[in-house]
Amino acid sequence: MKKNTYLMKGNEAIAEGAIRAGCKAFFGYPITPQTEIAAYMSNKMRESGGVYLQAESEISAINMVLGAAATGTRVMTSSSSPGISLKTETISYIAASDLPCVIVDVQRAGPGLGGIQPSQADYFQVVKALGHGDFYCLVYAPSGVGEAVEIIHKAFDKANQYRMPVIVLADGILGQMMEPVCFDDEVKQDKLVEKNWATSGHQEKRPPNIVNSLILNVNSLEQKIVDRFKKYEEIKLNEIMVEEYLIDDAEIVIIAYGSTARIAKTAVDSMRADGEKIGVLRPISLWPFPDNKIEEISKKVKNILVVEMSMGQMILDVKAVVQGRCPVDFCGRTGGNVPTPTEIIDKVSSIKKED
Amino acid sequence: MKTVFEKTKGLTDAITHYCPGCTHGISHRIVGEVLEEFEVLGKTVGIASVGCSVMSYDYFNVDMIQAPHGRAPAVATGVKRVLPDNIVFTYQGDGDLAAIGTGEVVHAAARGENITVIFINNGTYGMTGGQMAPTTLLSQVTQTTPKGRDKHNDGFPIRVCEMLSTLEGVVYAERTALDSPKGVMQTKRAVKKAFKSQIEKKGFSIVEILSTCPTNWGLTAVESLKWVEKEMTEYYPLGVYKDKTDKGVF
Numbered sequence: 001m002k003k004n005t006y007l008m009k010g011n012e013a014i015a016e017g018a019i020r021a022g023c024k025a026f027f028g029y030p031i032t033p034q035t036e037i038a039a040y041m042s043n044k045m046r047e048s049g050g051v052y053l054q055a056e057s058e059i060s061a062i063n064m065v066l067g068a069a070a071t072g073t074r075v076m077t078s079s080s081s082p083g084i085s086l087k088t089e090t091i092s093y094i095a096a097s098d099l100p101c102v103i104v105d106v107q108r109a110g111p112g113l114g115g116i117q118p119s120q121a122d123y124f125q126v127v128k129a130l131g132h133g134d135f136y137c138l139v140y141a142p143s144g145v146g147e148a149v150e151i152i153h154k155a156f157d158k159a160n161q162y163r164m165p166v167i168v169l170a171d172g173i174l175g176q177m178m179e180p181v182c183f184d185d186e187v188k189q190d191k192l193v194e195k196n197w198a199t200s201g202h203q204e205k206r207p208p209n210i211v212n213s214l215i216l217n218v219n220s221l222e223q224k225i226v227d228r229f230k231k232y233e234e235i236k237l238n239e240i241m242v243e244e245y246l247i248d249d250a251e252i253v254i255i256a257y258g259s260t261a262r263i264a265k266t267a268v269d270s271m272r273a274d275g276e277k278i279g280v281l282r283p284i285s286l287w288p289f290p291d292n293k294i295e296e297i298s299k300k301v302k303n304i305l306v307v308e309m310s311m312g313q314m315i316l317d318v319k320a321v322v323q324g325r326c327p328v329d330f331c332g333r334t335g336g337n338v339p340t341p342t343e344i345i346d347k348v349s350s351i352k353k354e355d
Numbered sequence: 356m357k358t359v360f361e362k363t364k365g366l367t368d369a370i371t372h373y374c375p376g377c378t379h380g381i382s383h384r385i386v387g388e389v390l391e392e393f394e395v396l397g398k399t400v401g402i403a404s405v406g407c408s409v410m411s412y413d414y415f416n417v418d419m420i421q422a423p424h425g426r427a428p429a430v431a432t433g434v435k436r437v438l439p440d441n442i443v444f445t446y447q448g449d450g451d452l453a454a455i456g457t458g459e460v461v462h463a464a465a466r467g468e469n470i471t472v473i474f475i476n477n478g479t480y481g482m483t484g485g486q487m488a489p490t491t492l493l494s495q496v497t498q499t500t501p502k503g504r505d506k507h508n509d510g511f512p513i514r515v516c517e518m519l520s521t522l523e524g525v526v527y528a529e530r531t532a533l534d535s536p537k538g539v540m541q542t543k544r545a546v547k548k549a550f551k552s553q554i555e556k557k558g559f560s561i562v563e564i565l566s567t568c569p570t571n572w573g574l575t576a577v578e579s580l581k582w583v584e585k586e587m588t589e590y591y592p593l594g595v596y597k598d599k600t601d602k603g604v605f
Contacts (some may be wrong), residue, residue: 025436059429060458063422063423063429063430064429064433065433066423066429067429068434069433070430070434075437091471097421199400199419201398201441202397206395208416209418210418210419211419211420211421212403216411
């Protein structure tokens, strides 16, 4: 099939990628820096015969997602940090009702209204607790526009395979920057599995389907959650994604995700030119987290350096895996500031001096 | 032998959990009968809300979704937008619709969302044990208004049909009361008209049904019916507040 290359903004490419992944409904609400996703959808989703609707709130948008997901339709919403906070109640309901959907979070700086510049300070919220109760969402963090397009397609496939919400965690840099991205000339439609659980009308041919998260019997609710966690174990076995960059001989490994990983790679290229044995491990799936890979690295390197656009959130997961086998240092900026390659290089130098 | 009465196919055989004297059962039966009479049970999706009627997902013989508190009209919108030929209704109490879910119902109505809302107004939060609702009458005693609802502290009860009928997207809005056999028959006519307007894709329809809650009102079943008739209908007059079913809203 013929492919064409387009220069696209991250947000628009994510939207186009979603439509090409068979997304048939988008419910959104404006918030910087993700609004281009909704704007693109309002045009292209309608053109492609799907549903686009601007809801009256983030809360309504995610509840419209719940309704459309319950019918078995491929559906998504997108937002940025404060808007994601509003959606969390219903994300919990969606997870508890075992419904598939895709949610894009183009992170901005918090807390509160914070600022509109890029951030990775929603890691705790998205990875650990996107709502009340015992549950997880699959979380992917692409680091470029092209990868975001691949990831959004994967997100729909995995949401449907596992019947759960999948989060694509981007940030203001990825959402706003333009990069070349390849699309096939034709949109090929995936063959979708039959969803015998969907609430789309029983046609008097089967008993009613019920999409529900209320289970008042404590033992039944516990069993339901335990069963869901068995699914999570399967996901941990099969869905971990990382990128390894020059880590085979590395004595220092930087762990970073999303846009920050690209800055780390620039720093690494510069340090490699000076003979430094340093590399980058980039988690692409944040949940499930690449525990085994990080454990393996921690056994053979001198230092691990975690770089984030926050005061240090993912670093807690890294430390939990490393368990003191090697020092774990942190380099980060927050509030919408972006760490520079120079700041990373300076941090590496200071680590080496301490050694 | 000739069959003169049958339970509607619109309801399952599940035994409801409602208290003695509660009129939820009558509302359920009316909705079930109407869906059966229109022969749309097979393509209907119902949205249960949070409150006493949450478990209605077990009682209606149609595909059901249980929505977060107040969000049923948004969930219904999601269903209806992707399945425009299906019949979609919400079944919501006054706490759900007129307090936590005010935004959702107003905007679904403003969009002219082609859904039907069955709104049960009994002036209290039943499931949590009888606290003040947005529809609790002035001076009405509840668990959280022990000396009666005081307008200076608690504000005024909301008249939902009157409020929604100002919105262009609403094709049909009627308030009825389940206080008598006559009221039951009128409620059925209203529910039928609401669903008919949805089948004909004419816009947003709502039937507000004044209902009883003997348990939380501290009244007998019969006293409760009288209370609806005497106290509730005075503040919440019965009648049709909007009817554009001849032309539709668009």
